[in-house]
Structures are given as structure tokens and as C-alpha cells.
Amino acid sequence: MYSRVYSAAVRGIESCQIQVEADVSDGMPSFDMVGYLGTEVREARERVKTALRNSGIVIPAKRITINLSPSDVRKEGASFDLPIAAAVLASLGFVPQSSLDDTMIIGELSLDGSIRAVNGILSIVDAAKKLGFRYCAVPKENAGEGAVISGIDVIGVGTVDDLIAFLNDRNSILPEFINIEEIFQDSYKIYESDFDEVNGQQSVKRATEVAVAGLHNILYIGPPGSGKTMIAKRIPTILPDLTLEESLEISKIYSIQGLLPKESSLILKRPFRAPHHTITPIALCGGGRIPHPGEISLADRGVLFLDELPEFTKSTLEIMRQPLEEHEVNISRLSGVYTYPANFMLVAAMNPCSCGYYPDRDRCSCSQHDVGRYLSRISQPLMDRIDICVEAPRVDYAEIAGVRKNENSAEIRRRVSRAHEIQKIRYEGTRFRFNSDLTAAGVKKYCPLGDEEEKLMEQIFGKMGLSARAYHRILKVARTIADLEGIDNITVRNLSEAACYRSTDRN
Amino acid sequence: MENEIRNRNEGRNRSDNSNRSDSSNRSDDSGMAMYWYWICNLPKITNSKIKRLLDCFGSPDEVFREDLKDLGKMGILKEEDIRRIEDSRRGWDLAQEYGEFCKLGMEFVHIGDDRYPERLRSLADRPYCLYVKGRLPEDIKPAVSIVGARACSEYGRRMAEEYGRELAASGVQIISGLARGIDGASHKGALLAGGSTFAVLGCGTDICYPEEHKRLYEDIPERGGIISEYPPGTMPLPYLFPARNRIISGLADIVLVIEAREKSGSLITADQALEQGHDVFALPGRVTDKLSCGCNRLIKQGAGIATSPADILAEFSLECKKNNENYIKTTNSLAKEENLVYSCLGLQPKNLDEILTEVKADIQQVLHVLLNLELKGYIEEISKNYYIIKR
Incomplete structure (x- = not known):
């Protein structure tokens, strides 16, 4: 007998529908699987057979395709175990085909018939809803994750028996329910740190506020222990x-990565990611x-914080240039192009020289040449994408x-x-x-200058x-800066403040 | 025999002086130069060995011709050195080698040449020859060596430039070593004033070391010269540099140390200057600054205190051409807030936060004033958000 089950595969952060067909017929007893399968999917055969047997279902000696x-x-992945099992069950007559047509099924099987969590549920449930399914059967552990998508009933199943019961x-089984509003209400007080813990560093704090207000990328330059990381974390x-x-959007990405x-x-907090400088280009950009x-x-x-910016390998940093412009990463593979969002604010920190104390000559003995060379480890194209550059001085007792x-x-935050x-x-x-985000043309249109301002800019x-x-x-x-003040036209004062935040151009 | 040669040399010098354009004399001069060029390019034959050879034979052409066999027996030279010299004599075509050097566009000045600086002649360990790109310092004009740390502070850099500029403007020749930091700044100052400046290198004069001073390296020969005792092509090896310090101090009447740490090569130069009988001046600094330790110690030991270029010019009975006071910008034209910010800045770099705490104005106001001062040329941002005044 033939049966068909719907499932989904994650591509990028979106999911596409996959149909799992099963046919049980007379002939040499066998269990064959076809359809461009990765190793994990091919291994599903043993898991499905054993899990079904351990759930008390006798698989007849027939030819199963x-x-x-x-x-x-x-x-790829183990999330097709459950739909394969469901397809087998349907073709053996344990569950009706009719109930499979409006249900999407996802899950990994354990040999004892229990169902294990899989990654990417959020994206899959979202796709199921968009494809018009009424139900989505997911592993019990993932049910809460899937339930945030409204307009589809997410059913958490713990064992094969649960699934059989539900399909019949x-x-x-009642659909999982989550009160999103309530979650959002609670999300406010969740940050453990606060800006009021930062003493001193007035100029850095101000520059940070400006950077956040316009989502400009920012670079802190300062000696070790001057609080660069402390401020970035906040x-x-x-x-x-x-x-x-x-x-x-964020939760989908995190869901895919488990x-x-x-x-x-x-995910209710803005992410703060601070990868170590030994990170590879692939780990950084996907x-x-x-x-x-x-x-x-x-x-x-959220915030991508790169501490010790010059210590990152050149190839790692350069690969960020395109995502910084486009706010997404496109990864091309033989099987298609995968797109991941990358809407982050880049916050970088570095020492002014390799020992970290320039221009304090009592502690720094780097030559002018060394200082220049240290700065030049960051390429000009990357520097061009960092709008604000500020010095974080050493804090005294x-x-x-x-x-x-x-x-x-x-x-x-209120001002921002x-x-x-x-x-x-x-x-x-x-x-x-x-x-x-403004381009050259955008700057011309949205940042008009008066006569006085024009003159100052010319001078600068x-x-x-x-x-x-x-x-x-x-x-x-x-x-x-003008937006922070809530004024329409850029003033001379705004310009001179902005000019002081310009990044160090090397000659 | 030695006396004879000396007489001959003196005779030639006299005739040179009397009639420089005499062609036969010139060719004789270049003839002698060929021998000097040969002896100075002998492999592994150091200055002290050349001195021993010349003590025996009087002049390099004699060394070229005479039998050296006995030197080994007398213990004056080692056997392998004698072998080297003899090998070199066989393979060395005097005229061709010297001719090739001349094509490089450099001068070869040996100790027998009357262009050889008088100041160096009196040194115990004087170099036997100098390779010069440009010209040599003039004996009659005063000369000051400015030396100091390579990794100097902004204060040191400004001061070196200012002393270089002021002294050169008053006709003093500035001698230094083209190194990073103080050396480079003093050359730069002298060039800015349009004065003459000389760089003594620890490598061949055809090599620019350090690379980033390419600009200075190219500009200096036009207003002075690049000098080295090492033949063209000599790489900048660490052990060559201490030796060139004696030439830096030797070529000058006064050695001025701008910034030096407790243990610094500049202090060696200062010691050598004292041995050579030259005056040493040091620029005082704050006692807490490590970079001024060396200078302050020199002052404690009795070095002259350089509080302004005029102090050094006074030693030469020269007047300071421009009154130093003029260089401190007048603050009359500044607005009240600008003056407030300007007056809290100095030659020690100060960062934005320190300025903010001192001035007690809001950050936007201070940034606005800082930018204005920078645009007016009163201050300079030397590193991100670190400001100093500009003189």
C-alpha cells in the first residue's frame, strides 16, 4: 500500500517541503530508501525498523520502499526518522492517510521508540504554516519552540505511540500554547549588566551612544584594561x-544551530557575540x-564584538566586508544559494600598538613605525566601514x-x-x-548642510x-548626532563632534 | 723611510693647496685615492689593522707594493690577514675598481685628502676614509650633533625638530644618524629651516636605513650629506652602529642629547663626545619620565642644560635668529572657551577624557572647540583622541 507524509528540510534559515513516500508490497523482504540521501538519512532505516519493533509494531516480511x-x-540530518516511520505506519494501515495530508511531521527516533529533539523547528513550523498545514507534529522537547508561530497547531509527541494516537x-494531544505577549512583557529586565556600572570614560560612552543611535560600526582604541570590553558588553x-x-528572525537562526x-x-535579548580572534572565516561568516x-x-x-581586532587573521576580517554592506550572507553551494541574515552592529576593540600603551612613552617602547604597522593590520576597506573610532583611555584609581x-x-535607551x-x-x-546605511547619494539627500556648515566641512x-x-x-x-538632539538640520557643533569620531586614516 | 713618505705627502698637499686645478696633481690625487680605496675595502681588515700597516709603511701605495712577509714574523699581523692582503693585491685592478666606485656618484674621502674633516683628524680611532653622498660638513662652520631615543615621546620629537630648525636657521650644521625618532626629527627640522644637515649611517651610503626615512635620505644630500665609513653595499648590521656614533660626536662641536633612557646608545655617544673633548648638552625632562632619565643624569654629571636653542647658540657666540618667544602662538585671537581648552594642553599628549575633567564643559562643546583649534593650527591630534599643542 502507498502512503505519503509531509516533512521539511532547512535551507538557510527558511525551510522547504519534503515528501516522504512509502510503499509496502509483496516480494523479497527488504527496506530500501532512495531520494538523494545523506548518510544520516540512510541510517534512518535501522532506527525506524528498531523503533517501530520496540513500540510493539510488527513489520511484516514485505518489500518496503x-x-x-x-x-x-x-x-541531511536525523529529522526525517519520524516522517519515515509515519509513512511506514500509514502504508501498513496503522494510521489513516487522511490525517497525514494536513500534518507536517518532524523528529529523530531513538531505538526504544521515543522521539528526540531536532534543530531548526522554528523555521520548519514557520514554513508549515506558510504552506497551509493545520498541524505540525514535532518532538515534545521542541514543542514550545514551535508554538511561538501562531496560526498552526503544534503537537508535541514524545514517542511513536503518541504519534499513532494523535494521527488516529x-x-x-492538545496543541502546545505559549503566551508570547507575556514572554515579551517579561523580557525587559533581563540584562544582567547596566551602563551605570561604568565609571568615567565619558567620551567613550558618548561615542557609543551616537554609534548605537545610528547603528554605526564603532572601534575602540585603548590600552589593556581600559574598559573597552565592559562598555561593548553593555x-x-x-x-x-x-x-x-x-x-x-534571531530565534530561527539559533534554532537551526540548536x-x-x-x-x-x-531569543528575547539582543545577541552579543564575542568570538575569539582565532576564529576561522567559516565560523565567523557561516x-x-x-x-x-x-x-x-x-x-x-545585536552586537558582534571583535576584541583585539588586529589579531584576527586578514582573511577572517576581509570576509566580513560584503555582509557589512548587504546585512546578509550568501553562501553558494552546488545545491543552491543559502542566505543567512547578518544585521549586526560591529563593535571592535584594539590596542593602539602591540604592547598596548602608546602614546604613554613610559610604558611603550614601540617605534612610530611599529605603531603604524600595527594599525595597518586592519585593511582600509574594513576601516571604511567603521564610522566611529574613539579612544578609551586608561582609568585612574x-x-x-x-x-x-x-x-x-x-x-x-530612551534617547536612542x-x-x-x-x-x-x-x-x-x-x-x-x-x-x-546611507549611500553617497543618500548622504546628499538626507544630510543637507547650511552655508556655515558647508564652510566648516570644506575646512575639515x-x-x-x-x-x-x-x-x-x-x-x-x-x-x-542631530537625530539624537531631535533637530532637523545638522549644525556646526554636530559636524565638529562627528569629525572628532572619524577613524584614523593612515597616510 | 716613513719620514721620506711623510715629506712626499706634505709636498703634494702643499702643491694641491696652491693650485687645485692643476691636472697632474689631480691625477696624482686620484692615484693615491685608488690605493686608499683598496686598503679600506680589504676583507676583514679593520681600522686598527690598517693603522698597524700604515705605521709600518707610511702610505697605502707602499702597502700595496711592499713585501709583507716579515709582518707575520714580527707579530704585527696574523698570517691569514697577510694572505688576504696578498690575495687581494693579485685580484684587484686599482683603476677599474675605483672607476666603478666613481660611477656610483659618491665621493671617496680618505684621510690624506684635504677635504677630510679636520674635526675627525684629531680622533684616536678616526676612520681612514669616508664615503659621502652630497658633501662633508665645513670645518669653519659650527656643528651640533643631535642624538636621542628612537622610540621617543611626542615631546622629544617636537623638541628635536625645534632645535634642529632653530640651530640650522642660525647657520649651525646639524649632524645626526638618520635613525627613527629624535634623529629623523632633527634632520627634518634642519631641512625645514633650509640649513645644512648631515647624516652618518651605520651602513653603506647607498642604503636607506630605516626605510621610512626615504624622503629625508633623498633630501639631505641636497643640503648637506650622507656620510658613512662603510663601503657602498654594506648592510645595516647591529654591530656597525655603535662605531658610527664616534663619527657623529666627532663631526660636531657640541653634542645635544634630546631624550635618552637609563641605558641608551645616545649616552654612549655623549661619553665619546666627552672623550673627544666636545661639550655635551642635554634637554631636561620630568624626573618621572623614563625617557628623560638619561638626559637628567647627564645634567647631574655636569652636562650643559639646553632650555632653548639660544643656550647652544650662545656657545658659538651666535644670536638666535628668530626670537623663540615668537614661536609660542599668541592666544589673543582665541575665544574664551578655546583659550580654556588650549591652556590645559601641552607637549605631553592629553586625551579627551582628561581634557573633559579639567575643562568641565560638556563633551560636544569640548569636541567643537578641539576641532576649531585643530583647524586653526593650534593643536594636533597625534593619536586617536590624544592632543598636543603645536609650536
Whole structure:
């Protein structure tokens, strides 16, 4: 007898539908599987046979053929165990075919018939909903994760018996329910750190606020122990709260990597990823034989913090150039192009020289040449993508020990959110989202200058030997500073502040 | 025999002086130069060995011709050195080798040449020859060597440039070593003033070391010269550099140390200067600065204190051409806030946060003022958010 079960395979962060067909017929007893299968899927044969037997189902000595289609998509992973088992059950008559037509089934089998969690549930359930399925049967452990998608009933099944029961009687298991609003309500107080813990570093804090307000990439230069990491870690706390769509996008990526926290079915905090400088290009940007998202995608809608920037290998850093422009990573493989979002804010930190203390000559004995060479480890094209550059000075004792009332993250976040709001309205209907996205033409349109400002810019341009890119960077940052103040036109003061944040251009 | 040769040499020198354009004399001069060129290019034959050879034979052409067999027996030279010299004599075509050198566009000045600097003649370990790109310092004009740390502070760099500029503007020849840091800055200062400056290298004069001073290396020969005692093609090897310090101090009347750590090559130069009987000046610094330790110690030991270029010019009874006061910019034209920020800056780099704490204004205001001052040329940002005043 023939039967058909629907399942899905994750490609990039989206999922595509896979049909699992089974046919049981007379002939030499066998269990054959076809359909461009990866090793894990081929191994499903043993798992399915054993799990069914251990669930008390006798597989008759017949010829069983399984086909996974479309046959041009490579099937990887163990998540097809359960749909294969369901297809076999249907062709043996244990479950009705009719109940399989509006259900998508996902899961990995254990030999004892229990069902184990798989990665990528969020993306699969989302696809199932879009494809018009009414139910999605997922491993019990993953049910909470899938339930955040509304408009589809997510059924958590723990064993093969559960699945049989559900397919025979839709009311035997109730769909998983999660109150998303409630989760979001609670999401506010979740950051453990706050900006009010940072003493001193006024200029760095201000530059950080500006960077966050326009989502500009930022580079901290300073000696070891000056609090670069401390401030970077607190950036997510001053970013506006995640919206549901943003949260879903991030959660999908984490779901694919199996990184969703146990207790929560959504990522509610802005991610903060700080990969070590020994990271490979593939681990940073994603890739591999079976493509998977890299750190820049895991930092989506959040912060990617690269400490000790010059210590990263050149190839690792250069590979970020395209994602920084396009806000997504495209990975081409024989089987197609995989796209992962990479909407992150780049925060980098570095020492001013290899010993870390320049220009404090009592401690630094690097020659001018060495200092230049250390800076030049970061290529100009990458520097061009960093709008704000600020020095984090060494903090003295009085500032560390002093008890001072510092501004907390919530206050800063309020100002940042307002600036984001202004940008959202201004760029409505364009492809820009934030000031940092502006192109040369965009700068011309959205950053008009008055006579006085024009004159100052001309002076700065001549005196500091700016490149065209550096000139645009200053204008973009000035636009953000004006937005923070809530004024329409960029002023001379905005421009001069922006000019002081310009990144170190090397001659 | 020695006396005879000396007489002959003196005779030639006299005739040279009386009539420089005499062609026969010139050719004789170049004839002698060929021998000097040969003896200075002998492999593994150091200055002290040349000295022993010349003590025996009087002049390099005699060394070229005479039988050296006995030297070994008398213990003056080692057998292998004698073999080297004899081998070299066989393979060395005097005229061709010297001719090829002349094509390089450099001067070869040997100790018998009257262009040889008088200041060096008195040194115990004077070099027998100098390779010069450009010209040599003039004996009649005052000369000051400026030396100091390679990894210098911004303060040291500014000061070296200022002393180089001021002294050169008053006609003093600036001698230094083309090294990074203080050396480079003093050459640069002298060139800015349009004065003459000389760089003594620890490698062949055809090699620019360090590479980043290419610009200085190209500019200096036009206003002075690049000097070395090592033949063209000699690579910059570490052990060659201490020896060139004696030439740096030897060529000058006064050695000025700008910045030196507790253990510094510049202090060796200063010691050599004292041995050579030259005056040593040191630029005072804060006692807490490691880079000023060496200078402060020199002052404690009795070195002259250089508080302004005028102090050094006074030694030559020269007047400072430009009043130093003029170089400190007048603050009259500055607005009140600008003056406030400007007055808290100095030659020690100060970062934005320190300025903010001192000025007690809000950050946007301070950044605005800093940018204005920078645009007006009052201050300079030397590293990210580190500012110093510009003089």
C-alpha cells in the first residue's frame, strides 16, 4: 500500500517541503530508501525498523520502499526518522492517510521508540504554516519552540505511540500554547549588566551612544584594561527592545544551530557575540559543506564584538566586508544559494600598538613605525566601514573606586529609541533603515548642510586630508548626532563632534 | 723611510693647496685615492689593522707594493690577514675598481685628502676614509650633533625638530644618524629651516636605513650629506652602529642629547663626545619620565642644560635668529572657551577624557572647540583622541 507524509528540510534559515513516500508490497523482504540521501538519512532505516519493533509494531516480511522527494534536494540530518516511520505506519494501515495530508511531521527516533529533539523547528513550523498545514507534529522537547508561530497547531509527541494516537484521534494531544505577549512583557529586565556600572570614560560612552543611535560600526582604541570590553558588553542594553519579528528572525537562526535556551522558546535579548580572534572565516561568516550560520548571523539584530581586532587573521576580517554592506550572507553551494541574515552592529576593540600603551612613552617602547604597522593590520576597506573610532583611555584609581551616579541604560535607551524612531520615519519606503546605511547619494539627500556648515566641512576636508568616504562618514555620524538632539538640520557643533569620531586614516 | 713618505705627502698637499686645478696633481690625487680605496675595502681588515700597516709603511701605495712577509714574523699581523692582503693585491685592478666606485656618484674621502674633516683628524680611532653622498660638513662652520631615543615621546620629537630648525636657521650644521625618532626629527627640522644637515649611517651610503626615512635620505644630500665609513653595499648590521656614533660626536662641536633612557646608545655617544673633548648638552625632562632619565643624569654629571636653542647658540657666540618667544602662538585671537581648552594642553599628549575633567564643559562643546583649534593650527591630534599643542 502507498502512503505519503509531509516533512521539511532547512535551507538557510527558511525551510522547504519534503515528501516522504512509502510503499509496502509483496516480494523479497527488504527496506530500501532512495531520494538523494545523506548518510544520516540512510541510517534512518535501522532506527525506524528498531523503533517501530520496540513500540510493539510488527513489520511484516514485505518489500518496503521509501522515497524522499524532491529528489534534487540533498536530505541531511536525523529529522526525517519520524516522517519515515509515519509513512511506514500509514502504508501498513496503522494510521489513516487522511490525517497525514494536513500534518507536517518532524523528529529523530531513538531505538526504544521515543522521539528526540531536532534543530531548526522554528523555521520548519514557520514554513508549515506558510504552506497551509493545520498541524505540525514535532518532538515534545521542541514543542514550545514551535508554538511561538501562531496560526498552526503544534503537537508535541514524545514517542511513536503518541504519534499513532494523535494521527488516529486529533483530540488525543492538545496543541502546545505559549503566551508570547507575556514572554515579551517579561523580557525587559533581563540584562544582567547596566551602563551605570561604568565609571568615567565619558567620551567613550558618548561615542557609543551616537554609534548605537545610528547603528554605526564603532572601534575602540585603548590600552589593556581600559574598559573597552565592559562598555561593548553593555551595548545591547541600550539598543531598543526587540520586536516580535526581529525576535523570530534571531530565534530561527539559533534554532537551526540548536542554541535556543532550554527555558525560553524565543531569543528575547539582543545577541552579543564575542568570538575569539582565532576564529576561522567559516565560523565567523557561516559556511561548511552543509552550510550553517556563522557568528555574524548569530549576532543578527545585536552586537558582534571583535576584541583585539588586529589579531584576527586578514582573511577572517576581509570576509566580513560584503555582509557589512548587504546585512546578509550568501553562501553558494552546488545545491543552491543559502542566505543567512547578518544585521549586526560591529563593535571592535584594539590596542593602539602591540604592547598596548602608546602614546604613554613610559610604558611603550614601540617605534612610530611599529605603531603604524600595527594599525595597518586592519585593511582600509574594513576601516571604511567603521564610522566611529574613539579612544578609551586608561582609568585612574579615583574613577574606579569613586561612587558616582552614572546614567543607567534605560535613560540612554530612551534617547536612542527616539533617534531610531526619527530615522524610521525619515527612511520610510526607502531601502535605508539607519543613518549608517546611507549611500553617497543618500548622504546628499538626507544630510543637507547650511552655508556655515558647508564652510566648516570644506575646512575639515582640506586640513585633515579626508577621502571621499571619510567625508561621507562624518556627515552620516553628524546626521545621527542631530537625530539624537531631535533637530532637523545638522549644525556646526554636530559636524565638529562627528569629525572628532572619524577613524584614523593612515597616510 | 716613513719620514721620506711623510715629506712626499706634505709636498703634494702643499702643491694641491696652491693650485687645485692643476691636472697632474689631480691625477696624482686620484692615484693615491685608488690605493686608499683598496686598503679600506680589504676583507676583514679593520681600522686598527690598517693603522698597524700604515705605521709600518707610511702610505697605502707602499702597502700595496711592499713585501709583507716579515709582518707575520714580527707579530704585527696574523698570517691569514697577510694572505688576504696578498690575495687581494693579485685580484684587484686599482683603476677599474675605483672607476666603478666613481660611477656610483659618491665621493671617496680618505684621510690624506684635504677635504677630510679636520674635526675627525684629531680622533684616536678616526676612520681612514669616508664615503659621502652630497658633501662633508665645513670645518669653519659650527656643528651640533643631535642624538636621542628612537622610540621617543611626542615631546622629544617636537623638541628635536625645534632645535634642529632653530640651530640650522642660525647657520649651525646639524649632524645626526638618520635613525627613527629624535634623529629623523632633527634632520627634518634642519631641512625645514633650509640649513645644512648631515647624516652618518651605520651602513653603506647607498642604503636607506630605516626605510621610512626615504624622503629625508633623498633630501639631505641636497643640503648637506650622507656620510658613512662603510663601503657602498654594506648592510645595516647591529654591530656597525655603535662605531658610527664616534663619527657623529666627532663631526660636531657640541653634542645635544634630546631624550635618552637609563641605558641608551645616545649616552654612549655623549661619553665619546666627552672623550673627544666636545661639550655635551642635554634637554631636561620630568624626573618621572623614563625617557628623560638619561638626559637628567647627564645634567647631574655636569652636562650643559639646553632650555632653548639660544643656550647652544650662545656657545658659538651666535644670536638666535628668530626670537623663540615668537614661536609660542599668541592666544589673543582665541575665544574664551578655546583659550580654556588650549591652556590645559601641552607637549605631553592629553586625551579627551582628561581634557573633559579639567575643562568641565560638556563633551560636544569640548569636541567643537578641539576641532576649531585643530583647524586653526593650534593643536594636533597625534593619536586617536590624544592632543598636543603645536609650536
